[in-house]
Amino acid sequence: MxxxxxxxxxxxxxxxxxxxxxxxxxxxxxxxxxxxxxxxxxxxxxxxxxxxxxxxxxxxxxxxxxxxxxxxxxxxxxxxxxxxxxxxxxxxxxxxxxxxxxxxxxxxxxxxxxxxxxxxxxxDTNNTMIRIGNYLFFPSRYLLQLEATAFQLTEKESDLLQLLAARNNDVISRKEILEQLWGEDDYFLGRSLDVFMSRLRKYLQHDNRIKLESVRGVGFRVVFPE
Amino acid sequence: MxxxxxxxxxxxxxxxxxxxxxxxxxxxxxxxxxxxxxxxxxxxxxxxxxxxxxxxxxxxxxxxxxxxxxxxxxxxxxxxxxxxxxxxxxxxxxxxxxxxxxxxxxxxxxxxxxxxxxxxxxxDTNNTMIRIGNYLFFPSRYLLQLEATAFQLTEKESDLLQLLAARNNDVISRKEILEQLWGEDDYFLGRSLDVFMSRLRKYLQHDNRIKLESVRGVGFRVVFPE
DNA sequence: TGACTCGGTTAATGATAGGTTAATGGCAGG
DNA sequence: CCTGCCATTAACCTATCATTAACCGAGTCA
Structure with missing residues (x-):
């Protein structure tokens, strides 16, 4: 092309x-x-x-x-x-x-x-920018921006958000997330993932079109507007 | 000479x-x-x-x-x-x-x-002057001036400050700084960079609008007033 | 309805990245 | 062979982050 x-x-x-x-x-x-x-x-x-x-x-x-x-x-x-x-x-x-x-x-x-x-x-994966609703997300900088305000994410928060953004409008299983971000131990990992989901929801709450719904027994449904 | x-x-x-x-x-x-x-x-x-x-x-x-x-x-x-x-x-x-x-x-x-x-x-170098808040910075002379007092910077201090000044209002990664000032060897470099950041912060502490914040896991956020 | 499970949230905890000061060692100039 | 300067390292301290603990509510099945 x-x-x-x-x-x-x-x-x-x-x-x-x-x-x-x-x-x-x-x-x-x-x-x-x-x-x-x-x-x-x-x-x-x-x-x-x-x-x-x-x-x-x-x-x-x-x-x-x-x-x-x-x-x-x-x-x-x-x-x-x-x-x-x-x-x-x-x-x-x-x-x-x-x-x-x-x-x-x-x-x-x-x-x-x-x-x-x-x-x-x-x-260069550096400097890429992802639009998530009204937010701009710079994965390499761990930076999530909403108009004038910026949220400095931590590394794990950023990695998780990046993974979710790549699976927009899709359901992603807990297992897959754990494998991608925590290595492929199928070993049960406390409430860590839930804590991170909770934090991301908090960051993203200012655009109500954005949804991180849980799908019981499976994982999460990611809905980001274009 | x-x-x-x-x-x-x-x-x-x-x-x-x-x-x-x-x-x-x-x-x-x-x-x-x-x-x-x-x-x-x-x-x-x-x-x-x-x-x-x-x-x-x-x-x-x-x-x-x-x-x-x-x-x-x-x-x-x-x-x-x-x-x-x-x-x-x-x-x-x-x-x-x-x-x-x-x-x-x-x-x-x-x-x-x-x-x-x-x-x-x-x-070129004579004419180059950078305003950083209330400071005047002459990179070629390694000179940082605050009203009546002047700080004689070392070469590395000056190079670092110049690099940061060029990236005002942005986050700059450790990696990028190390590449620019220490060559692009990815060899691990003790706490050198932190020591220099510390010194620059000390020089610049008299204008509290100036910020050199660290962004954990990434690098530093540079905030200089216009 | 009650027992159980899964997921959400908050606060506490231990590990580690980063901040700071002082010591070290290399090197240029005398 | 000194002396002074400067980058780097060492050592110690602080702040932040991932993880865990604890508690809660909501869904599920009998």
């Missing part, structure tokens, strides 16, 4: 060239000419693999735009900066898999960078 | 010529004939002012080498490329003060370039 890219570039000439070149290199490109065009367009970001953002854009610069997008997706960004533009702000960004490139740039270089960040994304 | 340079060049003839010419031009030169020779040699990179790296080298090319070195030092690099070699990769590098030159090159040209990157570096 082709990799899909978002391109935000206001210069029509450069936009055309980039789009054509990227498509020639077997990417599927959706091109927006302004931040607003992108933000006002209903789009499922998670279909895309990366976004290329020009730093100089009308209305809102590429960094602000990236912050907006970060609220909705964990895809990596590649910034286009003019030569001589300060890269301080980029270096200061919380760059996960992100990168930047100065323009004018060699097309080969651009393609190389894109392949790099795509590759990193697959390998 | 003489400026000190690292030279990595595998061609013995060219190496001799460059070294002599640079020394004639009042630089102090340490010459290595391969990337491994440099990497295996215990060396304090920060004593040096710049490194000249041939792009074509045995084992590892100059770009890979520069990435390795970047983990340990902020000195600028000057790349030697043969005429016709692609310069795309250089232009895309995240290198602020860096430059490249094609060989065969005029010695004057080389000296000129080196003086240029040294000058740039001085200007």
């Amino acid at each position: 082709k990799n899909k890219l978002i391109l935000v570039e206001d210069d029509p000439d450069l936009g055309v060239v980039l789009k054509q070149y990227l498509e020639f290199s077997d990417f599927e490109v959706t091109w927006f000419t302004s931040p607003d065009a992108l933000l006002n367009h209903p789009i499922n970001y998670n279909e895309y693999n990366a976004a290329i953002l020009d730093v100089m854009l009308p209305g809102m610069d590429g960094f602000q735009l990236s912050k907006e997008l970060r609220k909705q997706t964990a895809i990596p960004f590649l910034f286009l900066t003019a030569k001589g533009q300060s890269i301080d702000r980029i270096l200061g960004l919380k760059l996960g898999a992100d990168d930047y490139i100065t323009k004018p740039c060699e097309p080969e270089e651009l393609i190389l960078r894109i392949h790099n960040i795509l590759k990193r994304q697959v390998v | 003489k400026n000190k340079l690292i030279l990595v060049e595998d061609d013995p003839d060219l190496g001799v010529v460059l070294k002599q010419y640079l020394e004639f031009s009042d630089f102090e030169v340490t010459w290595f004939t391969s990337p491994d020779a440099l990497l295996n040699h215990p060396i304090n990179y920060n004593e040096y002012n710049a490194a000249i790296l041939d792009v074509m080298l045995p084992g590892m090319d100059g770009f890979q080498l520069s990435k390795e070195l970047r983990k340990q030092t902020a000195i600028p690099f000057l790349f030697l490329t043969a005429k016709g070699q692609s310069i795309d990769r250089i232009l895309g590098l995240k290198l602020g003060a860096d430059d490249y030159i094609t060989k065969p090159c005029e010695p004057e040209e080389l000296i000129l370039r080196i003086h240029n990157i040294l000058k740039r570096q001085v200007v």
Whole structure:
């Protein structure tokens, strides 16, 4: 399947060239000419693999735009900066898999960078972000965020939540959870798991669409809204 | 004091010529004939002012080498490329003060370039000042200032503070800090990092908005006011 | 309805990651 | 061969976390 890219570039000439070149290199490109065009367009970001953002854009610069997008997706960004533009702000960004490139740039270089960040994304489980209702969950940081407030989870809490999130809309057995998080002893393990479920429920109580129901004798039913 | 340079060049003839010419031009030169020779040699990179790296080298090319070195030092690099070699990769590098030159090159040209990157570096570092609450921080001078009083930081203290400052309002993992400041060996490093965090907290205790909280099992949460 | 089991919750406990201070040892400069 | 500086280590202390204990309510079957 082709990799899909978002391109935000206001210069029509450069936009055309980039789009054509990227498509020639077997990417599927959706091109927006302004931040607003992108933000006002209903789009499922998670279909895309990366976004290329020009730093100089009308209305809102590429960094602000990236912050907006970060609220909705964990895809990596590649910034286009003019030569001589300060890269301080980029270096200061919380760059996960992100990168930047100065323009004018060699097309080969651009393609190389894109392949790099795509590759990193697959390998790097760090910096991934999971949406759980109104919450954002960063497993590698043990961080669960609800708008302005952040909950610092412990390691086990985080591991458990990650496991549950992967089994959304499904019933997961106690046995499976115990195997995944506590090793495969089928040895009975106190009330530990229940204590952790209790804590997760407490964290997640602010979005009532989220449910961690128990299924007697089996395990738990996980219901997270999309 | 003489400026000190690292030279990595595998061609013995060219190496001799460059070294002599640079020394004639009042630089102090340490010459290595391969990337491994440099990497295996215990060396304090920060004593040096710049490194000249041939792009074509045995084992590892100059770009890979520069990435390795970047983990340990902020000195600028000057790349030697043969005429016709692609310069795309250089232009895309995240290198602020860096430059490249094609060989065969005029010695004057080389000296000129080196003086240029040294000058740039001085200007850059002189101008860099980071506000951290009521403090002013001059990374290049290892100087942390609070109104009338000044703290002379050590190099490692300064590097750590700089790294933390770049990650304001974020959680940074122990692993990442260790990789950035101690090289990416995953070898276990006593309580060193904690000792440095402790010292930074002590320096910064006079502005209670500044927080360096630990996040158990992960690393630290950095909260500096704007 | 009563006895039993399963799961929820809170508080207590022991283990361990992290904080802090002082000691150590390497190294540069004299 | 000193001396001073600095990163690292040692040793001790504190705070946090996973686990356990204890108690409760709710479901199940006779």
